[in-house]
Amino acid sequence: MDNKAHRGSIQVLDCQILAHYQFEGDQYILTLDSPEIAKATKPGQFVHITVSDSLAMRRPISIMSVDTDNGTFDLLYKVVGEGTRQLAERKIGEVLSIIGPIGNGFELTDKKLPLLIGGGVGMPPMIAIAQQMKDTNHDPFVILGSEVPFPFTPELSKIGNPCPNASHTMPLLEEWNVAC
Numbered sequence: 001m002d003n004k005a006h007r008g009s010i011q012v013l014d015c016q017i018l019a020h021y022q023f024e025g026d027q028y029i030l031t032l033d034s035p036e037i038a039k040a041t042k043p044g045q046f047v048h049i050t051v052s053d054s055l056a057m058r059r060p061i062s063i064m065s066v067d068t069d070n071g072t073f074d075l076l077y078k079v080v081g082e083g084t085r086q087l088a089e090r091k092i093g094e095v096l097s098i099i100g101p102i103g104n105g106f107e108l109t110d111k112k113l114p115l116l117i118g119g120g121v122g123m124p125p126m127i128a129i130a131q132q133m134k135d136t137n138h139d140p141f142v143i144l145g146s147e148v149p150f151p152f153t154p155e156l157s158k159i160g161n162p163c164p165n166a167s168h169t170m171p172l173l174e175e176w177n178v179a180c
């Protein structure tokens with residue numbers, strides 16, 4: 001793979017916060033306005049965020065999902081230190097400086113039944129690739145692990161729960177009809 005191929009797509013952008021929800025376990029879902037990032041992102045890529053004026057060093061967060069129709073993208077992050085704590089304080093309507101999308105991202109396999117496994121901060125990239133695969137003839141199966149409750153309501157999948165001991169699935173994946 002040409003590991004410089006993605007560099008032309010990286011931009012520095014001011015993105016407005018459109019939604020910012022807190023969930024159990026100090027987890028947050030942040031929706032940002034950016035038609036450029038929504039259009040350019042490949043699953044597995046991340047953005048570098050300036051979380052506040054007082055912290056110069058940007059924090060990397062993976063892109064969980066994109067909405068190309070509305071020109072937005074979503075991040076799922078957990079508060080672990082000062083940077084993510086300050087990010088959690090940012091309000092709807094505020095603007096964040098974003099560099100991205102960064103990273104090579106994933107290449108889609110031509111195998112029909114891909115297994116996507118992610119835990120903790122490894123969950124958002126799996127959700128991103130599931131979003132891309134739902135529109136192809138792939139039939140992904142997603143396994144997610146987290147030491148804190150998933151940041152979604154604990155509804156069981158309509159397509160049945162293949163793992164009786166796993167009590168949660170993600171409505172987002174359920175909506176896409178992706179087994180989780």
Ligand SMILES: Cc1cc2nc3c(=O)[nH]c(=O)nc-3n(C[C@H](O)[C@H](O)[C@H](O)COP(=O)(O)OP(=O)(O)OC[C@H]3O[C@@H](n4cnc5c(N)ncnc54)[C@H](O)[C@@H]3O)c2cc1C
Pocket residue numbers: 046059060061062063076077078079080081082083084085121124
């Ligand atoms: C490419 C990439 C993608 C990422 N994507 C995501 C994502 O989608 N969602 C997300 O929540 N995080 C993600 N992370 C991790 C995230 O960048 C860090 O959690 C964040 O930068 C921590 O910044 P902070 O200032 O809050 O904590 P710091 O002050 O840097 O750290 C505070 C304390 O937390 C510990 N710590 C730091 N990071 C973690 C962690 N991830 N888990 C447990 N303990 C930690 C440190 O060791 C330290 O003790 C990603 C990291 C990378 C490199």
